[in-house]
Amino acid sequence: MKNRSWAFLAGGLLVALLLAGVVSNYASSHPDGLDSSLLKGCTVDADDNIVGGSCPAQQAQDHELADSPLADYGVRGVRNSFLSTGLSGVLGVLVTFAIGAGGFWLLRRRGGTPTEDATATPAEAATPAEDDAATSRAATTS
Numbered sequence: 001m002k003n004r005s006w007a008f009l010a011g012g013l014l015v016a017l018l019l020a021g022v023v024s025n026y027a028s029s030h031p032d033g034l035d036s037s038l039l040k041g042c043t044v045d046a047d048d049n050i051v052g053g054s055c056p057a058q059q060a061q062d063h064e065l066a067d068s069p070l071a072d073y074g075v076r077g078v079r080n081s082f083l084s085t086g087l088s089g090v091l092g093v094l095v096t097f098a099i100g101a102g103g104f105w106l107l108r109r110r111g112g113t114p115t116e117d118a119t120a121t122p123a124e125a126a127t128p129a130e131d132d133a134a135t136s137r138a139a140t141t142s
Contacts, residue, residue, distance in 0.1 A: 013097060020089030024073075025082050 035057075042055035050058055069076050070091065074084035 013093075016093045016097075017090055020093045021086040024089045025085050 038057040038060070039050070039055055042050045042053035042057060045051050063071075065071060067076075070088050073088055074081065075087045075091070078084035078087060
């Protein structure tokens with residue numbers, strides 16, 4: 001890979017890490033699209049707890065992976081929420097980058113080098129029988 005390509009790749013990774021590690025902390029904590037539509041018909045308090053009404057959000061349950069190390073946009077065990085959110089974003093970017101880079105590496109390795117038949121010119125790739133037929137046609141026309 002050329003130096004310019006490496007610089008572009010490193011720059012893109014750096015921007016993604018910066019966005020995930022810092023800017024993600026400033027995302028809105030207010031419910032959007034799906035969350036707000038699930039709360040229609042319910043009354044919620046300032047902490048987003050349902051206090052009355054009837055809505056689909058009342059049927060919500062914890063996800064199977066709710067106890068995983070990176071659940072709920074944070075890292076379990078890190079008490080500082082700013083650091084926890086940023087660290088989970090950085091880890092997510094690094095894992096995604098590693099999986100993508102590994103996939104491209106495998107595809108590149110799988111492609112291999114072209115075989116001799118693929119690099120041969122059409123005249124070189126012709127079988128002897130085809131060569132003889134072409135020679136005999138040329139001899140009868142002259």
